Amino acid sequence: MREVSGRVAFITGGASGIGLGMAKVFARAGMKVVIADLLRRHLEEAAAQLDGAGVHLIELDVADRAAMARAAEETLRVFGKVHVLCNNVGVSQRNPVDEATYDDWDYVVGVNLGGTINGLVTFLPRIKAHGEGGHIVNTSSMAGMIPVPAFAGIYAATKFAIRGLTDSLRLALAPHRIGASVLCPGMTRTRAITAGDQYRAAHTAGTQPSESRDPIGHGMDPQEVGERVLEAIRRNEPYVFPHGEFKEEVREHFEEMLAAFPEAQRADPLRLEGERRRAEMTRRAKALASAIDD
Numbered sequence: 001m002r003e004v005s006g007r008v009a010f011i012t013g014g015a016s017g018i019g020l021g022m023a024k025v026f027a028r029a030g031m032k033v034v035i036a037d038l039l040r041r042h043l044e045e046a047a048a049q050l051d052g053a054g055v056h057l058i059e060l061d062v063a064d065r066a067a068m069a070r071a072a073e074e075t076l077r078v079f080g081k082v083h084v085l086c087n088n089v090g091v092s093q094r095n096p097v098d099e100a101t102y103d104d105w106d107y108v109v110g111v112n113l114g115g116t117i118n119g120l121v122t123f124l125p126r127i128k129a130h131g132e133g134g135h136i137v138n139t140s141s142m143a144g145m146i147p148v149p150a151f152a153g154i155y156a157a158t159k160f161a162i163r164g165l166t167d168s169l170r171l172a173l174a175p176h177r178i179g180a181s182v183l184c185p186g187m188t189r190t191r192a193i194t195a196g197d198q199y200r201a202a203h204t205a206g207t208q209p210s211e212s213r214d215p216i217g218h219g220m221d222p223q224e225v226g227e228r229v230l231e232a233i234r235r236n237e238p239y240v241f242p243h244g245e246f247k248e249e250v251r252e253h254f255e256e257m258l259a260a261f262p263e264a265q266r267a268d269p270l271r272l273e274g275e276r277r278r279a280e281m282t283r284r285a286k287a288l289a290s291a292i293d294d
């Protein structure tokens with residue numbers, strides 16, 4: 001989507017951190033922005049940082065399908081259309097993956113993967129309907145690329161899923177002139193780590209916390225991540241990896257996997273022919289996806 005000015009973006013978890021970084025960058029580029037977020041206090045703080053014109057705020061828990069549908073309708077009422085969907089909410093929890101409870105799994109999977117699915121099922125028909133094209137940005141993580149410590153195991157499961165989902169979605173959406181990118185940040189200066197428990201309480205019990213917590217101090221500036229996302233939307237790039245320090249670790253991880261394949265293998269020719277055709281179809285779909293704005 002080379003021309004973004006005047007286009008409408010819907011960003012989940014948009015009132016803090018990376019989502020707010022995207023919102024600020026999008027608004028500066030002339031886009032209309034809907035910020036949807038669970039916490040009223042974050043929405044109020046975000047509103048104070050953004051010029052009111054062209055920005056609309058909605059209180060939303062992404063795991064709530066009915067509320068997601070209402071938020072989509074509100075977006076159309078306010079801005080007429082929606083072009084860009086950023087499924088950005090992501091939460092974690094503290095139990096090691098081998099000791100996690102069903103509640104831990106249900107919470108993180110329900111919000112991260114469930115919220116992304118709810119965004120797609122709700123918004124894709126509305127983006128397809130106007131025929132002007134669009135773009136989907138799903139926020140994964142470096143935890144969706146490489147192994148992470150035990151406490152982040154459930155989080156990683158959802159982030160790997162979001163990456164795989166986006167790869168497939170990109171191919172499916174190309175005929176509709178809708179692009180798709182997966183965002184995999186490393187450490188970014190947001191509230192993510194310190195406010196996690198507040199998000200779980202607000203999601204589970206509907207409590208709105210009154211005090212703010214400090215962000216992690218050493219990460220990348222969320223607006224820098226937002227700039228990379230906007231560039232990826234304009235160029236329809238499949239992958240957004242803002243943090244260069246991960247490149248070697250990703251290479252090592254993928255080389256370890258490549259080394260696990262057999263060098264040469266006798267196989268049923270029909271099986272090989274089937275895979276050759278499937279791989280060719282994927283290549284063609286990828287080429288179509290890369291060319292939608294040419």
Ligand SMILES: NC(=O)c1ccc[n+]([C@@H]2O[C@H](COP(=O)([O-])OP(=O)(O)OC[C@H]3O[C@@H](n4cnc5c(N)ncnc54)[C@H](O)[C@@H]3O)[C@@H](O)[C@H]2O)c1
Nearest residue numbers: 013016017018038039061062089090141187188190191192
């Ligand atoms: N900060 C990092 O270092 C980092 C690294 C990799 C990936 N990420 C990913 O970036 C995304 C954004 O995280 P962030 O770091 O900006 O965090 P953040 O805590 O600063 O912002 C997240 C926002 O999401 C909102 N939220 C939480 N639960 C919600 C729900 N159920 N429904 C709607 N809104 C909800 C919060 O109120 C908050 O405003 C997440 O998907 C996260 O996994 C962050």
